Amino acid sequence: MELCVMKKMTKIAAAVAALGMMASSLTGCGGGASGAISVITREDGSGTRGAFTELCGIMEDDKDNTVSSAEVTNSTAVMLTTVAGNAASIGYVSVGSLDDSVKALEVDGVAPSVDTVADGSYSISRPFNIVTKDGEELSDAAQDFFNYIMSTDAADVISKEGYVAQGTESYTSNGAKGSVVVAGSSSVTPVMTKLKEAYADVNPDVTVDVQQSDSTTGVTSTQEGVCDIGMASRELKDTETGVKSTVLAMDGIAVIVNKDNSLDAITKDQIKQIYTGEITEWSALTEQ
Template identity: 55%
Template sequence: MKLKKFIAILSVATMTAGLAVGCGSSDSASSDEKSSKSESDWDSSNDITIVSREDGSGTRGAFIELFGIEEKKDGEKVDMTTDDAQITNSTSVMLTTVAGDDYAIGYVSLGSLNDTVKALKIDGEEASEQNIKDGKYKICRPFNIATKKGEDNEVAKDFIAYIMSKEGQQVISDNGYIGDDSAEAYAGSKPSGKAVVGGSSSVSPVMEKLIEAYKKVNTGAEIELQTTDSTTGMTSAIDGSYDIGMASRELQDEEKDKLDSQVIATDGIAVIVNKNNTTDELSSDQVKTIYTGDATTWDEVVK
């Protein structure tokens, strides 16, 4: 009798365990189903949320030029970005905007790209440092710094010498940008004092790293960083508000007349979409049709 009772209890326990495992498998399957459903919910017939940067942004200036969104009319360059585009005023806002909207498209500095969004291949090429070096990924632009002609701030001069040195260019490479591999070692005078650096929000993240590294070799220097935009960076360098201005684009002719400038790095521009977007690649022409407003839904560009 005792043996029969034990077998009965064992059978019940086994059935209970089996039910528990079955329930667990069901929950797991349900979870996988939800995940799969979430991915397949993306609908290409929805409107594209076009996100662009503000006027004065060097990233916007380079983006519209590289994709042919800037056109000449009556001898002047005209930005043809659609009026329907949402405007963001910084790299971080661009990233959070695209990450929060399944149907958004935007663009950021390659060095600022993170895993909250997905970078698209453009014309079959991935946005990567190596592809830029190899000349395969064409959507790239210079990072410039500029000083007013006749600038005599010794700290600013020495900091620029550090940026262009082997050590400074290594900081640039370590942060995902393309520097000068042939630069010579830093041999500055390490003066004491203060310099103000300001401008492009795309250049700002790597400039912050450069400032941190420079302060380790010149503890007597104080470098203040102000993040604005490329145009403000140049105009403020001209009027003396900034000792060093930053721009994530080429300098304009009127800026070149009043400033001494140099390229500190090359950076790619990544075209980004939400991670739920099933699109992995666009051509340059497709990007242009989106940003000029000629295509308004995803299925017009993604067949």
């Protein structure tokens, strides 16, 4: 009987130890997942990557110093899925795209939100721009859609999607009919799709086609006349000539980790060190 009890106690102890090892693989010293940090970034051409690397000091002298071992994702959706499925990962997405599949970290003591972006206290913020040809008039249909998305009428749609609207004037349709092509940033695409749906209620005679790619493609497509309006989740570069940008909304870039990560806050300097390869282990965040 005693031998049987001892065997059961041994099995229980082994099970407890195994659970302890599993927990320690996810959290370490209150600082996050243990072991190596899995750095996740966006593809070249992504406006979110361009804004993130610039705002966090990862971009220096026009060189993106993101560590070469970083895993590259090609859209906001893939970034969310990747971080949600990797306990050791860190990534970044638009604040308006956040969902409960990941955890957003405070940056320098400020949580990413519409309010903190609006009041300027959240430092990793960037514009959502719409891009048009400089010196050329839009078609009547494109101008009518432009007028709508930049109006106070569209502000509620933009705000509900988690962004800070910039429109200041009410919308009056010019009565246009036809079609409009809008192309570019995968970060801007979700809110642009919602704007397209709302616009259909006020002017059903104009068809809007929203095509998702990236910010750079949105700019070049506008330059080449492939689309009427481009979408860019960053400022225009000096080399991107012949076009102009208008701020549709302000957005924050949230730094995200896996939901099982115990880390709740980070600094911009730590973000830079992680993405440039200076910090490679989660434990290093608790030592600073």
